[in-house]
Amino acid sequence: MENFLKRLSFFLIYLPALIFACQFAYFSGLCEPLEVQIASLGLNYSEVSLLGYLNTSVLFLETFNKIAWAVIILILFLVIALIFHIFAIHPSERKNESYRLEAIFYQLKFNVPQWLFSISRFFNTFLGLLLTYSIIFIFTIFLIMHYYNKGKKDLLSEYKQISESTECSYREGYVSLNNNLLRTQPILCGNQKCYGIDLDNHMVITYLPENYSKPLFLRESIENKMLNEHK
DSSP states (O other), X not given: OHHHHHHXXXXXXXXXXXXXXXXXXXXXXXXXXXXOOGGGGTOOHHHHHHHHHHHHHHHHHHHHHHHHHHHHHHHHHHHHHHHHHHHHSOGGGHHHHHHHHHHHHHHHHHHHHHHHHHHHHHHTSHHHHHHHHHHHHHHHHHHHXXXXXXXXXXXXXXHHHHHHOOSOOTTSXXXXXXXXXXXXXXXXXXXXXXXXXXXXXXXXEEEOGGGEEOOXXXXXXXXXXXXXXXX
């Protein structure tokens, strides 16, 4: 019980820190390719952690959905394979095959608890703990790099779309700077500053959040729905 509480306390510290680190790595991926100093935006811990929990929950649910479908398909495949296996056996051998399957079942029923006990003892040794924390460390680095690369990918996708765009869209926001309105696509905002891309001059700009304004519009799906209701 004491060992369980110690490990639980470790994860109570580790998981919030991991979620914060992943979300901060994603924001770093949004900033570093354009050489924007993320510290100058004034991101605070609570906001980054909240967004991290939301994004991690979405990633977890998507992964869980894929794993659940994979398990369902695997179970269906095994059931179908077992049915075909039973029908493929000669009728005179079906009774012997049932004995063999029962023997395998009881063997697993007897051996699995022993295997679990051996694994539990191994992870309580020094080598087991070293292996456990090494796996956690590698998983942490992999997950943080995944979020960082995802931020870079999202930024480069947005940048490519902006650089290749030849049409002027009036649905982006505007930043008031030196008595001029700059058509801007925001990228990331903090408590102190925001940064975005000046769509007309193709420049990276930082601005105060209160200097940003956006035309009032509805999403296209909602607009089409409202138009259809009024026809």
